[in-house]
Amino acid sequence: MNTKFETITLEQSGDFATLSVSREKSLNALNAQVHTELKECLTQLKENADNLRGLIFTGAGDKAFIAGADIVEMSSMTPEQAFNFAVLGQDVSLLFEELPFPVIACVNGFALGGGCEMAMSCDFIYATETALFGQPEVKLGLIPGFGGTQRLSKLIGRNNAKELIYTGRNVKVDEAKQLGLVVKVFATKEDMLEGATKTLGKISANSPLAVSTAKSVMNEGNDLTIAEGLKVEAKHFGEIFTSYDMKEGTSAFTEKRKANFKGE
Ligand code: DAK
Numbered sequence: 001m002n003t004k005f006e007t008i009t010l011e012q013s014g015d016f017a018t019l020s021v022s023r024e025k026s027l028n029a030l031n032a033q034v035h036t037e038l039k040e041c042l043t044q045l046k047e048n049a050d051n052l053r054g055l056i057f058t059g060a061g062d063k064a065f066i067a068g069a070d071i072v073e074m075s076s077m078t079p080e081q082a083f084n085f086a087v088l089g090q091d092v093s094l095l096f097e098e099l100p101f102p103v104i105a106c107v108n109g110f111a112l113g114g115g116c117e118m119a120m121s122c123d124f125i126y127a128t129e130t131a132l133f134g135q136p137e138v139k140l141g142l143i144p145g146f147g148g149t150q151r152l153s154k155l156i157g158r159n160n161a162k163e164l165i166y167t168g169r170n171v172k173v174d175e176a177k178q179l180g181l182v183v184k185v186f187a188t189k190e191d192m193l194e195g196a197t198k199t200l201g202k203i204s205a206n207s208p209l210a211v212s213t214a215k216s217v218m219n220e221g222n223d224l225t226i227a228e229g230l231k232v233e234a235k236h237f238g239e240i241f242t243s244y245d246m247k248e249g250t251s252a253f254t255e256k257r258k259a260n261f262k263g264e
Contacts, residue, residue, distance in 0.1 A: 007023055007031075007037055008022055008037045009022050010041055015053040029066065031069075035092055039091050039092050039095065046099055054203060056103075057104070057119075059115075064108075065106075068136070069114040069145075089114060093118060101212060102203055104122060104126055105119035105126070107128070113135060113137055116133050116148065117145075125176075132171070133173075135152065152165065155181055156181055207261040208263035244264050248261060
């Protein structure tokens with residue numbers, strides 16, 4: 001796997017990896033190079049998914065997760081470049097959803113605009129007490145362009161999302177937790193990364209096949225009516241009965257022993 005990136009870093013430790021955006025001087029703002037490297041890295045992770053059980057996505061340093069799309073770079077984009085930039089950013093957000101293992105966004109400091117949107121495309125968000133979320137695009141004459149108009153409504157409800165997007169106001173971590181945007185709050189970045197690793201550890205004790213199937217069914221259902229979503233659930237529920245893991249998990253229960261899952 002190519003790990004020689006300039007604006008991101010990928011570190012693997014055992015079954016888990018940590019992917020960081022690494023442009024600390026610009027508060028990890030997302031420019032085209034970051035997106036290009038994220039796309040390449042996530043594509044490689046997807047292709048080599050058998051080696052991993054979980055991913056942590058974070059920002060370098062203590063001040064920011066990601067302070068948004070790079071405003072300096074965006075300000076001189078032609079409409080065509082802006083379109084390509086949008087497609088690239090959307091590809092990255094879809095890749096997070098397509099990875100067959102959980103991705104936890106670990107947010108410390110600013111998660112604004114495209115930063116908030118990238119965090120929302122992960123499976124769930126952990127944050128530190130300094131985290132600050134917002135979709136300030138309308139202040140720049142823009143609208144959220146990496147899925148914010150869609151994902152924020154689904155996460156916190158349409159009314160809350162509209163109030164945040166129309167005002168462009170920032171939300172501190174307590175409110176973000178109350179809104180359901182953030183799942184858990186930690187005192188420090190170290191505590192948060194340790195907490196996220198522990199959670200991935202708990203998840204990886206379960207059947208990797210069942211976890212990845214639950215992820216894809218939940219993501220697919222997000223865009224469907226309840227009746228359509230239930231059909232997708234029933235289809236996959238049936239299919240999983242052909243798996244080794246299902247037989248092993250149910251046998252282990254009846255034999256009162258720990259299951260030894262293979263992910264197949
Ligand atoms: N882009 C580029 N540089 C940024 C940046 C950003 N988003 N945010 C911060 N920086 C840079 C600053 O310019 C500064 O650089 P130097 O001046 O040192 O060279 C450095 O990071 C440190 O920032 P500050 O000096 O401003 O630090 P402060 O602590 O005083 O303030 C701040 C931190 C986060 C409150 C402030 O930097 C700020 O307001 N930043 C902008 C936040 C923001 O508005 N973010 C949303 C960006 S809009 C699209 C798809 C997606 C999007 C748009 C279109 N398409 C579909 C086409 C997404 C849009 C956005 O994300």
